[in-house]
Amino acid sequence: MLKIQEIRELIKLIDQSSIDEFTYENEGAKLLLKKSAPEAVYSHAAPAAAEAPVQQAAPVQAAQQSAGQEAPKAEEKPAAESVQDENLVKITSPMVGTFYAASSPETGNYVELGSKVKNDTVVCIVEAMKLFNEIEAETKGEIVEILAENGQLVEYGQPLFLVKPE
Structure with missing residues (x-):
């Protein structure tokens, strides 16, 4: 059976190579490693990052408004930058x-x-x-x-x- 360190080394080697899929079987254990296309990673990364600040900002503003505090104007600026980052x-x-x-x-x-x-x-x-x-x-x-x-x-x-x- 492979140790965690050996699995990590295999992941790194496969990540750096042109191999898209790797299967290893030994003593009844099976390890299957697949790479996803880099384009898919990049195209999905920007929208996920853009949504996260918006979802987190709303509860903070609501909590501050219910406590009688004014919501800071700085919250609006990252949302504008996130739209720009989508491209x-x-x-x-x-x-x-x-x-x-x-x-x-x-x-x-x-x-x-x-x-x-x-x-x-x-x-x-x-x-x-x-x-x-x-x-x-x-x-x-x-x-x-x-x-x-x-x-x-x-x-x-x-x-x-x-x-x-x-």
Whole structure:
């Protein structure tokens, strides 16, 4: 039977490869790993993020109004930004690890604001368990926002960059 660490390593290897589906059977146990198309991940990520702040904002405003407090005007601004973000593509972290904008402190960042990227353009590195994984844009466009700080711990699925598609 596979250990959790071995399964995690298999997930990383498959994620970095061109394999779409992997099946492993041993001693009656079966492990099936499938990749979803990157386009589907990106097209669904923006609307879900846009809906979340709106759903959370309403109870906060209602609670403040019932307590006799005026709702802050700042709540309206993220909703306007969320509408704008729907046209942007998010490049997300495929794993938990440490975000690095460059391959070493002496070299320049892979991308900056305004950088043009293609599907195979490396945009950053995510280091996990002493393995440095190059993250590719997987979309074509222009970097309009960098959402992670150099050396920051990032989660699986966390947005790292916003790209204006071409």
